[in-house]
Amino acid sequence: QSALTQPASVSGSPGQSITISCTGTISDVESYNLISWYQQHPGKAPKLMIYEGSKRPSGVSNRFSGSKSGNTASLTISGLQAEDEADYYCSSYAGIVLFGGGTKVTVL
Amino acid sequence: QLQLQESGPGLVNPSETLSLTCIVSGGSIRNTRYYWGWIRQPPGKGLEWIGSIYDSGSTYYNPSLKSRVTISVDTSKNQFSLKLNSVTAADTAMYYCARHAVWVRGVTITGTWFDPWGQGTLVTVSS
Numbered sequence: 001q002s003a004l005t006q007p008a009s010v011s012g013s014p015g016q017s018i019t020i021s022c023t024g025t026i027s028d029v030e031s032y033n034l035i036s037w038y039q040q041h042p043g044k045a046p047k048l049m050i051y052e053g054s055k056r057p058s059g060v061s062n063r064f065s066g067s068k069s070g071n072t073a074s075l076t077i078s079g080l081q082a083e084d085e086a087d088y089y090c091s092s093y094a095g096i097v098l099f100g101g102g103t104k105v106t107v108l
Numbered sequence: 109q110l111q112l113q114e115s116g117p118g119l120v121n122p123s124e125t126l127s128l129t130c131i132v133s134g135g136s137i138r139n140t141r142y143y144w145g146w147i148r149q150p151p152g153k154g155l156e157w158i159g160s161i162y163d164s165g166s167t168y169y170n171p172s173l174k175s176r177v178t179i180s181v182d183t184s185k186n187q188f189s190l191k192l193n194s195v196t197a198a199d200t201a202m203y204y205c206a207r208h209a210v211w212v213r214g215v216t217i218t219g220t221w222f223d224p225w226g227q228g229t230l231v232t233v234s235s
Contacts, residue, residue, distance in 0.1 A: 034218075045227050048222065051219065089154065097160075099147075
């Protein structure tokens with residue numbers, strides 16, 4: 001059982017913004033910086049989208065952003081596109097590496 | 109461009125040992141700030157970290173698997189390996205290797221993430 005909780009699914013129409021939450025061991029700025037987000041298309045390997053809470057690797061669209069509010073980290077996808085339809089996982093570190101249960105994003 | 113590729117048997121008998129190798133190309137596995145990790149994903153389920161290794165051989169494992177897991181590194185071949193013993197059907201999964209960033213300030217981990225990932229290899233445990 002994951003110590004990071006994500007909604008099972010989130011959906012939105014093209015052009016809209018959606019937010020995926022990740023709740024768990026994120027009590028302060030230091031633990032927030034341990035948050036990373038991954039995108040996984042069906043049959044493909046996960047791809048790093050956000051690291052250290054809000055940083056984007058080179059090549060990742062600026063439509064993807066990471067933020068924190070209280071004990072919740074979030075991934076926001078703005079200007080939703082069909083290609084964004086995928087599973088998204090948050091990850092953190094609390095003595096061991098943890099992954100959230102994953103969120104399926106559907107573009108309506 | 110750094111690339112990782114998993115290799116190993118796709119079918120393992122119950123109670124036997126699962127053995128996989130991750131070959132790293134486009135960069136050296138040695139003398140970097142990075143760990144090298146294994147992550148698995150059962151069919152239709154989420155991701156589970158198995159463990160990671162530094163080029164010095166220093167390892168750390170998921171406690172839930174620690175008693176059955178050994179990760180080793182061969183810097184001369186630029187590869188690292190996973191062994192999981194006493195496997196059962198519950199170990200059937202896609203197994204991924206990845207470069208594992210673990211940034212440390214003093215004794216505190218200040219950042220950790222996996223990038224890039226290998227394409228993964230499906231291992232089925234069945235007789």
